[in-house]
Amino acid sequence: MKIVTCIAPVNIAVIKYWGKRDNELILPINDSISSTLDANQMCAKTTIMASPNFLDNKLWLNGQEENFDQPRLKNCLKEIKKRIYTDESKENIVNWNIHICSENNFPTAAGLASSAAGYACLVFALAKLYNIEGDISGLARRGSGSACRSIYGGWVKWCKGEAADGSDSLAVQLAPPSHWADMRVIILVVNESRKKHSSTNAMKTSMSTSTLLTTRAETIVPARISDMEAAIKAKDFAKFADLTMRDSNQFHAICLDTYPPCFYLNEVSRSIIEFVHEYNDFKESTQVAYTYDAGPNACLYTLENNVSELLAVIDEVFPTNAAREEYIKGIPVKTIQLSQDVRQKFSSLKNSRDLLKYIIVTKVGEGPQMLSNTSEHLLNENGLPK
Amino acid sequence: MKIVTCIAPVNIAVIKYWGKRDNELILPINDSISSTLDANQMCAKTTIMASPNFLDNKLWLNGQEENFDQPRLKNCLKEIKKRIYTDESKENIVNWNIHICSENNFPTAAGLASSAAGYACLVFALAKLYNIEGDISGLARRGSGSACRSIYGGWVKWCKGEAADGSDSLAVQLAPPSHWADMRVIILVVNESRKKHSSTNAMKTSMSTSTLLTTRAETIVPARISDMEAAIKAKDFAKFADLTMRDSNQFHAICLDTYPPCFYLNEVSRSIIEFVHEYNDFKESTQVAYTYDAGPNACLYTLENNVSELLAVIDEVFPTNAAREEYIKGIPVKTIQLSQDVRQKFSSLKNSRDLLKYIIVTKVGEGPQMLSNTSEHLLNENGLPK
Numbered sequence: 016m017k018i019v020t021c022i023a024p025v026n027i028a029v030i031k032y033w034g035k036r037d038n039e040l041i042l043p044i045n046d047s048i049s050s051t052l053d054a055n056q057m058c059a060k061t062t063i064m065a066s067p068n069f070l071d072n073k074l075w076l077n078g079q080e081e082n083f084d085q086p087r088l089k090n091c092l093k094e095i096k097k098r099i100y101t102d103e104s105k106e107n108i109v110n111w112n113i114h115i116c117s118e119n120n121f122p123t124a125a126g127l128a129s130s131a132a133g134y135a136c137l138v139f140a141l142a143k144l145y146n147i148e149g150d151i152s153g154l155a156r157r158g159s160g161s162a163c164r165s166i167y168g169g170w171v172k173w174c175k176g177e178a179a180d181g182s183d184s185l186a187v188q189l190a191p192p193s194h195w196a197d198m199r200v201i202i203l204v205v206n207e208s209r210k211k212h213s214s215t216n217a218m219k220t221s222m223s224t225s226t227l228l229t230t231r232a233e234t235i236v237p238a239r240i241s242d243m244e245a246a247i248k249a250k251d252f253a254k255f256a257d258l259t260m261r262d263s264n265q266f267h268a269i270c271l272d273t274y275p276p277c278f279y280l281n282e283v284s285r286s287i288i289e290f291v292h293e294y295n296d297f298k299e300s301t302q303v304a305y306t307y308d309a310g311p312n313a314c315l316y317t318l319e320n321n322v323s324e325l326l327a328v329i330d331e332v333f334p335t336n337a338a339r340e341e342y343i344k345g346i347p348v349k350t351i352q353l354s355q356d357v358r359q360k361f362s363s364l365k366n367s368r369d370l371l372k373y374i375i376v377t378k379v380g381e382g383p384q385m386l387s388n389t390s391e392h393l394l395n396e397n398g399l400p401k
Numbered sequence: 402m403k404i405v406t407c408i409a410p411v412n413i414a415v416i417k418y419w420g421k422r423d424n425e426l427i428l429p430i431n432d433s434i435s436s437t438l439d440a441n442q443m444c445a446k447t448t449i450m451a452s453p454n455f456l457d458n459k460l461w462l463n464g465q466e467e468n469f470d471q472p473r474l475k476n477c478l479k480e481i482k483k484r485i486y487t488d489e490s491k492e493n494i495v496n497w498n499i500h501i502c503s504e505n506n507f508p509t510a511a512g513l514a515s516s517a518a519g520y521a522c523l524v525f526a527l528a529k530l531y532n533i534e535g536d537i538s539g540l541a542r543r544g545s546g547s548a549c550r551s552i553y554g555g556w557v558k559w560c561k562g563e564a565a566d567g568s569d570s571l572a573v574q575l576a577p578p579s580h581w582a583d584m585r586v587i588i589l590v591v592n593e594s595r596k597k598h599s600s601t602n603a604m605k606t607s608m609s610t611s612t613l614l615t616t617r618a619e620t621i622v623p624a625r626i627s628d629m630e631a632a633i634k635a636k637d638f639a640k641f642a643d644l645t646m647r648d649s650n651q652f653h654a655i656c657l658d659t660y661p662p663c664f665y666l667n668e669v670s671r672s673i674i675e676f677v678h679e680y681n682d683f684k685e686s687t688q689v690a691y692t693y694d695a696g697p698n699a700c701l702y703t704l705e706n707n708v709s710e711l712l713a714v715i716d717e718v719f720p721t722n723a724a725r726e727e728y729i730k731g732i733p734v735k736t737i738q739l740s741q742d743v744r745q746k747f748s749s750l751k752n753s754r755d756l757l758k759y760i761i762v763t764k765v766g767e768g769p770q771m772l773s774n775t776s777e778h779l780l781n782e783n784g785l786p787k
Binding site for chain 1: 655661664
């Protein structure tokens with residue numbers, strides 16, 4: 016038998032992926048760019064065990080046994096098995112059943128791109144299990160499109176590719192995390208009760224009904240991709256922030272141009288957007304950018320030297336009754352007192368209490384890792400969850 | 402001295418006007434189509450008195466004296482005076498000062514396109530005062546773009562025109578109110594506390610920042626205008642409703658693609674949108690359409706035979722503590738009891754109480770009118786508000 020345990024990070028797009036040209040192969044209509052977030056704060060962790068003694072394939076997700084017969088999981092496995100170099104020993108392991116156990120170290124209910132980390136982790140672990148070499152981002156893509164970007168650390172571009180078979184629709188690293196070491200990411204998790212639209216279905220509906228999506232994919236995104244690559248390369252925060260916010264807004268505009276329309280931003284999201292623009296106006300330079308995926312939670316990008324003040328102002332504008340140690344998770348942040356004029360400036364923007372569930376402070380981090388310590392395995396020697 | 406009193410209606414666009422190619426002349430980047438609403442429910446009323454004894458021009462709006470030196474008012478006056486056929490008697494009146502008194506018969510705070518009715522009324526009354534013949538929609542346009550559509554009753558198209566001087570940017574009637582006599586309009590006035598973006602400024606910002614607006618104006622709207630004209634001509638409600646909802650959503654998508662983004666829809670607006678789609682799904686045919694201007698209030702189009710049931714379902718989904726006679730204004734509606742299955746179907750969509758301020762039931766109506774009865778004048782014999 017063989018067992019591997021891996022972790023894989025979440026990624027947050029700054030130029031968004033929305034719309035597939037091929038639903039089966041998961042091929043996008045435009046390139047996208049993301050940063051990979053530090054796995055110390057948020058990651059998926061997956062243990063895969065292969066054994067000649069297993070009677071069935073089995074799958075556990077976040078403590079629940081799930082049906083193994085899921086089309087995306089089967090797609091990933093099928094593609095992975097095509098990549099196995101068949102010699103005697105590998106042929107054996109290929110025919111063994113496997114047990115997969117996966118969990119996130121952050122609440123999935125928070126709507127924080129958990130499927131990208133999950134599929135990246137699955138594919139990375141399978142690749143380790145079967146000793147697969149070379150780029151595996153195309154394999155991760157078959158599980159969940161944006162999972163391909165979680166295969167690399169730092170700043171990552173998913174090139175949409177041109178080939179009909181999807182062979183060139185792959186992720187590439189634009190820059191490692193060390194390139195822009197003082198970049199910080201602050202996730203504002205919003206209290207939300209509404210039911211969510213599945214993003215797979217919403218994307219399909221956008222493709223068939225939004226009359227603006229083609230212009231976005233064919234004209235606007237290509238220009239933004241090259242501008243964003245230049246902004247990241249030059250570490251030009253103002254340019255980076257401007258593109259990030261505009262592209263988030265345009266993605267949500269496309270959702271609204273979808274029929275029936277699809278709303279992911281709620282009133283709290285809207286208040287955060289208005290706050291970020293007010294904050295940047297107050298600072299007389301762009302210090303913070305927001306971006307939103309298919310949900311109401313805000314992901315803010317800012318530089319390390321702004322984090323303490325920004326969190327203090329957020330605490331003023333979005334007051335909480337929660338204890339700080341429960342409320343602000345992730346990288347420790349020094350608490351500062353705001354000056355009287357800053358407090359006064361933002362007191363008019365003060366919202367009612369507890370609109371935010373909690374805050375995660377994180378940074379740009381590395382790609383997936385294999386964990387060598389056997390204590391990390393999520394499955395015991397019998398292949399059952401510990 | 403001479404005195405005239407006129408009323409002019411509100412109009413609600415079903416293909417939206419958003420974006421000017423000339424800010425001074427108020428020339429739009431695309432055609433738009435609206436229905437004119439019955440002045441019995443909502444209208445502006447304006448009295449203008451000209452007298453050789455008036456020392457100054459004066460203006461009262463909704464009971465408050467306002468500065469007469471407003472650029473849009475002056476533009477309208479200047480253009481109107483160019484159109485006066487100068488004989489002896491008219492030359493006299495042209496040189497007299499005027500007193501203008503105008504009011505709306507509905508709350509301006511409700512954010513219901515009051516400037517369109519106001520400027521249409523002003524220009525219509527000035528035209529009567531100075532005996533101006535021919536089309537005056539181009540004059541109304543100089544006050545507020547969409548005011549040009551309130552110059553005609555029924556279904557109206559504002560043709561963007563091609564001329565640089567704006568001479569062909571005029572409104573035309575597509576069909577009189579009698580053409581689609583059973584069309585009803587239900588306005589859901591939403592409780593809203595947020596400050597509003599001025600639509601003039603937001604439109605300018607969209608022009609300079611939205612990268613989707615050109616596609617909308619040049620490609621999407623022209624096709625929708627011809628489809629909408631055909632739907633109105635054929636009284637094809639499903640097609641009309643579909644185009645109306647898609648175009649409202651796209652207008653708000655453009656507002657979101659504006660930078661910084663501009664939000665006019667709030668959570669209640671969003672709930673109404675979701676409700677309308679659920680209601681049409683439940684009825685298995687399109688019975689209701691929503692449209693939203695630069696504010697959170699919903700304007701619903703439906704046919705007369707649906708009004709009673711629709712209002713009963715709205716009462717279920719958006720319950721109120723208000724007394725019915727205060728809450729439902731306008732054309733009287735028969736109250737009906739919903740069947741148990743309809744109630745049950747919509748009980749899951751029930752919102753908290755009092756999200757709506759009140760409801761106006763109205764229909765498509767005639768253009769501006771001059772009132773001949775002297776008791777209607779808003780100014781007394783001395784030219785002061787009664």
